[in-house]
Amino acid sequence: FVRTAQSCHGRPIFALFCGDKDAEGRSWCPDCVTAEPIVRKELHNLPDKSVFIYCLVGDRAYWKDPNNEFRRNLKLTGVPTLLKYGTPQKLVEEECFKAELVRMLFTED
Amino acid sequence: SIQAHKEEDNPQKTMEVNGLTPVPDSYDYDLIVIGGGSGGLAAAKEAAKYEKKVMVLDFVTPTPQGNSWGLGGTCVNVGCIPKKLMHQAALLGQALQDSRKFGWQFTEEVRHNWVTMTESVQNYIGSLNWGYRVSLRDKKVTYENAYGEFVGPHTIKTTNKKGVEKLYTAERFIIATGERPRYLGIPGDKEYCISSDDLFSLPYCPGRTLVVGASYVALECAGFLAGLGLDVTVMVRSILLRGFDQDMANRIGEYMKEHGVNFIREFVPTKVEQVEEGTPGKLKVMAKSTTGDQIIEGEYNTVLLAIGRDPCTRKIGLDKVGVNINERTGKIPVNDEEQTNVPYIYAVGDILQDKLELTPVAIQAGRLLVRRLYAGATTKCDYVNVPTTVFTPLEYGACGYSEETAVEKFGEENIEVYHSHFWPLEWTVPSRDNNKCYAKIICNIQDNERVIGFHVLGPNAGEVTQGFAAAIKCGLTKEQLDSTVGIHPVCAEV
Numbered sequence: 001f002v003r004t005a006q007s008c009h010g011r012p013i014f015a016l017f018c019g020d021k022d023a024e025g026r027s028w029c030p031d032c033v034t035a036e037p038i039v040r041k042e043l044h045n046l047p048d049k050s051v052f053i054y055c056l057v058g059d060r061a062y063w064k065d066p067n068n069e070f071r072r073n074l075k076l077t078g079v080p081t082l083l084k085y086g087t088p089q090k091l092v093e094e095e096c097f098k099a100e101l102v103r104m105l106f107t108e109d
Numbered sequence: 110s111i112q113a114h115k116e117e118d119n120p121q122k123t124m125e126v127n128g129l130t131p132v133p134d135s136y137d138y139d140l141i142v143i144g145g146g147s148g149g150l151a152a153a154k155e156a157a158k159y160e161k162k163v164m165v166l167d168f169v170t171p172t173p174q175g176n177s178w179g180l181g182g183t184c185v186n187v188g189c190i191p192k193k194l195m196h197q198a199a200l201l202g203q204a205l206q207d208s209r210k211f212g213w214q215f216t217e218e219v220r221h222n223w224v225t226m227t228e229s230v231q232n233y234i235g236s237l238n239w240g241y242r243v244s245l246r247d248k249k250v251t252y253e254n255a256y257g258e259f260v261g262p263h264t265i266k267t268t269n270k271k272g273v274e275k276l277y278t279a280e281r282f283i284i285a286t287g288e289r290p291r292y293l294g295i296p297g298d299k300e301y302c303i304s305s306d307d308l309f310s311l312p313y314c315p316g317r318t319l320v321v322g323a324s325y326v327a328l329e330c331a332g333f334l335a336g337l338g339l340d341v342t343v344m345v346r347s348i349l350l351r352g353f354d355q356d357m358a359n360r361i362g363e364y365m366k367e368h369g370v371n372f373i374r375e376f377v378p379t380k381v382e383q384v385e386e387g388t389p390g391k392l393k394v395m396a397k398s399t400t401g402d403q404i405i406e407g408e409y410n411t412v413l414l415a416i417g418r419d420p421c422t423r424k425i426g427l428d429k430v431g432v433n434i435n436e437r438t439g440k441i442p443v444n445d446e447e448q449t450n451v452p453y454i455y456a457v458g459d460i461l462q463d464k465l466e467l468t469p470v471a472i473q474a475g476r477l478l479v480r481r482l483y484a485g486a487t488t489k490c491d492y493v494n495v496p497t498t499v500f501t502p503l504e505y506g507a508c509g510y511s512e513e514t515a516v517e518k519f520g521e522e523n524i525e526v527y528h529s530h531f532w533p534l535e536w537t538v539p540s541r542d543n544n545k546c547y548a549k550i551i552c553n554i555q556d557n558e559r560v561i562g563f564h565v566l567g568p569n570a571g572e573v574t575q576g577f578a579a580a581i582k583c584g585l586t587k588e589q590l591d592s593t594v595g596i597h598p599v600c601a602e603v
Contacts, residue, residue, distance in 0.1 A: 088235035095243065104246050 001055050002073070005085050012050035013085035014106065016096075017076060019063060020056045028060045035080040035096035042102045053085075138162045140479075141265060141279040143257040143425065146182020148458035148471030149285035150241060155479040157248040164277065165250055166257035166267055172306045173292075173299040179238030180245075180252070183287050183459075184468040186234055191309035192329055194230045196500045199336025207539035221337045223314035231310055259426035263453065266426075281482065284432075284441065284449075284456040285475065286425060288418035288466070293321070297381030301392050302412040305330065313388040315339065316410030321378055323349045325499045327415035328361065332502040335370045342371040342407070344378065346399055346416075350499070354511035357547075357564050364503040364545055375399045381412055420460040430454065435462055445489050447478045465495050496563075496578035498571035503545060506574030508581055510562035515551045524561075525552045527587070531603040533568055548603045550590070558587035565600075573601045 005013050016039055019029030027033050046052060057063050057070050057079055070076045083090035084105060095101055140156050142149045145167025153165045169186075171177045178186035198221070205219050245252045255267035255275075263278045290304035303311070305326055316339065320331040323345040335341040343365075350358035366372055376396040385391040389410035396405050420439040427434060427441075433450045434441050440462035447455045455478055458471035473490050480486035496508035515524050528549035536542065551562030563577050577585075595602030 087239075088232055089239045091243070095247075098247065100246055101243055104242065108242075 008051045015053040032080045138279040144285035147468040148475040151472040152475030159483040168256040199333040210539040259430045286421040291417040318411045319409040322415035504570035506570030508563045508578040560585045
């Protein structure tokens with residue numbers, strides 16, 4: 001994730017972190033299942049030249065490990081997390097269900 | 110349509126204002142709050158709970174150095190929060206020194222990195238700014254980052270960063286615009302000096318610093334800057350901590366002096382010049398004695414002005430709606446329901462005349478006001494016996510009367526002061542001062558020796574004071590205090 005984000009340096013970067021999906025394409029994380037379509041519906045509001053990264057954080061066991069790389073390096077505390085990389089602006093868990101808040105994250109400074 | 114809505118003349122509207130029938134959609138908003146700080150946000154969020162249509166306006170006019178910040182007001186951005194974090198940074202430095210005596214061994218010299226600290230603090234503040242925006246949006250409170258000013262009855266004009274103007278009307282308004290640091294009005298002050306508005310986000314270490322002022326802001330900042338290892342001088346015009354118990358104020362000053370803060374007493378700066386540009390640069394300060402003709406000069410990397418704060422009430426169009434302000438101070442007089450002389454305009458927070466300038470007071474006043482307006486409540490804000498803490502290197506917590514004010518109000522013969530020095534157990538092993546921590550209570554002899562003043566100077570003073578404030582609110586007497594068994598070994602047992 002970090003490498004991809006660094007390669008986009010200079011552009012606004014938004015990222016959605018979700019639990020891994022199974023063979024049928026369904027995530028083990030029920031909140032991620034709810035949030036993903038809502039977030040995707042707001043993608044057309046992303047500012048020009050911005051980048052949207054969709055990142056899977058592993059299976060449930062890996063995510064629960066308090067030392068996993070996402071918790072350690074990116075300081076993620078929950079999934080789903082939708083954030084604006086390099087800023088303190090983020091939405092966590094049920095906050096991602098609210099289209100209004102997603103839109104605010106994408107469109108406002 | 111603005112002319113048509115003078116509800117003072119309309120009896121039907123008067124009924125609606127009391128919440129007996131739904132208010133017609135004749136105004137854009139039920140409530141517009143001017144100022145998104147402690148008081149403003151608390152009031153706005155409370156009003157949203159009662160399904161009112163609320164707008165919050167928040168705008169930071171950049172400092173002379175060009176600095177600005179996000180939603181949340183002074184406390185969050187350039188006040189209590191960064192101050193306490195930097196105070197903590199300084200305390201940790203002391204703790205590292207103490208730790209050697211407790212057996213911790215490290216060979217590296219311990220140094221402080223200003224930029225690392227400031228980035229962490231600003232990052233945290235950024236998350237608070239964002240959190241407030243999420244909270245407002247979630248509660249359907251409209252937020253505009255725009256400067257609000259009254260242009261006529263029930264009407265304000267907002268101007269955003271880009272200069273775009275809009276007009277809005279509301280049934281009621283709450284002014285919560287807070288204050289900004291005062292400048293000296295001498296040559297070089299705005300060009301070269303900084304204030305607390307700039308200090309907490311300064312992108313370079315301030316270096317050798319002159320702090321001008323003797324307010325709690327001045328002493329707290331001087332305190333943590335010295336604690337971080339910087340060469341700090343405080344220039345004081347007359348007394349320390351005006352308005353606070355002077356015995357306690359002097360003890361704080363003595364402690365700071367003994368711990369490396371230089372004081373220049375009874376001088377005021379007359380001119381600031383730049384000797385060298387840089388981050389930080391070099392500044393030369395000329396100062397004159399207040400008691401004679403003596404002139405002195407000094408060179409510093411940074412000059413921090415902390416001589417007072419002025420309310421932001423002069424340029425928000427209050428004259429257009431007839432709101433009275435104290436012309437000299439800029440403060441707004443209100444009744445005990447935070448109402449100005451204009452019935453539909455209220456005010457909360459630091460801008461109020463004769464009220465304490467504290468975040469929790471503003472929050473409490475804002476919330477209770479809104480509950481009275483929209484939820485039929487009757488509780489008014491209690492401004493008496495509000496506890497406070499000054500986070501100087503030796504912290505000072507207080508609740509109630511200072512010794513001077515108690516003597517003035519009740520007469521020296523009617524009050525009894527009980528006091529004691531104490532030596533925190535944690536200070537014994539590292540051989541820190543054994544006669545500096547101090548506590549006193551002031552009792553009213555004529556009222557069962559009721560505790561009317563509580564003062565403590567020592568570590569964690571804020572934590573110690575909070576509980577005693579509740580006890581004082583319940584009418585604590587000396588006898589009750591004596592019969593309360595102490596917790597051992599803690600400072601508070603004194």
